[in-house]
Amino acid sequence: MTTAVEPVDVIAVGAHPDDVEIACGGTLARLVDQGYRVGIIDLTNGEPTPRCDDPAIRLAEAERAAGVLGVAFRKVLDLPNRRLFDCFEARVKLASEFRRYRPKLVLGFGQKTPLASPDHYQAMLITDAAVFYSRLTKWDEHFPGLPVHSIPRQLYFQLGFEHPPAPGPTITVDIGGYLERKIEAILCYETQFPPEKQYVVQRVRAIAMTAGGAAGFDCGEVFASPRTIGCQDLVQAVIHDQQT
Numbered sequence: 001m002t003t004a005v006e007p008v009d010v011i012a013v014g015a016h017p018d019d020v021e022i023a024c025g026g027t028l029a030r031l032v033d034q035g036y037r038v039g040i041i042d043l044t045n046g047e048p049t050p051r052c053d054d055p056a057i058r059l060a061e062a063e064r065a066a067g068v069l070g071v072a073f074r075k076v077l078d079l080p081n082r083r084l085f086d087c088f089e090a091r092v093k094l095a096s097e098f099r100r101y102r103p104k105l106v107l108g109f110g111q112k113t114p115l116a117s118p119d120h121y122q123a124m125l126i127t128d129a130a131v132f133y134s135r136l137t138k139w140d141e142h143f144p145g146l147p148v149h150s151i152p153r154q155l156y157f158q159l160g161f162e163h164p165p166a167p168g169p170t171i172t173v174d175i176g177g178y179l180e181r182k183i184e185a186i187l188c189y190e191t192q193f194p195p196e197k198q199y200v201v202q203r204v205r206a207i208a209m210t211a212g213g214a215a216g217f218d219c220g221e222v223f224a225s226p227r228t229i230g231c232q233d234l235v236q237a238v239i240h241d242q243q244t
């Protein structure tokens with residue numbers, strides 16, 4: 001029998017610890033401050049990498065970054081780094097977490113990342129499938145003790161401007177006031193961003209300012225939606241929700 005856990009509002013899924021921080025760390029920090037319960041799931045531990053001698057170091061960095069963002073939980077699954085593939089077992093593993101934590105919104109990869117890790121695209125395929133598997137009835141043998149859960153919304157984040165955005169309508173989150181926390185969370189990964197790679201910080205700033213500026217904010221993070229985004233109150237959505 002599975003122990004019940006407190007549901008979360010949002011789960012962000014990355015392939016490796018640091019993906020989520022880079023893609024949407026500002027949004028997660030802001031959601032936490034807005035009172036939402038947020039979780040992070042990394043499909044792999046991200047190791048090996050050139051500058052990290054022990055996976056435990058990367059995991060400790062990930063925990064510190066989660067603390068900076070203030071999320072309710074972070075879970076690192078045991079799928080293999082560098083050879084992550086969309087397969088039935090991976091889908092069930094992630095869908096089990098969705099059934100356990102019952103998010104209203106899932107954030108994840110939405111596109112290939114050419115010249116970077118192919119794990120990212122596999123993570124997108126796994127996440128898409130797991131969102132679907134989470135709600136499937138008459139499949140309890142694969143999800144013992146975990147009732148079905150329909151996830152109302154899914155959005156795709158973008159790892160950086162050097163990678164193509166996901167197709168579909170976009171929405172920009174104002175992360176003004178949260179950019180420094182995002183950068184602090186990224187810099188928790190000392191093994192990934194040593195002094196000689198500090199240019200990453202400048203790049204993260206530039207991306208946030210460009211994305212935010214396009215929506216009239218100082219800084220922003222962009223998400224793509226697999227479906228058109230609707231609203232109940234047009235004035236609220238296009239005027240009040242746009243103002244800082």
Ligand SMILES: [Zn+2]
Nearest residue numbers: 015016019117
């Ligand atoms: Zn990655």
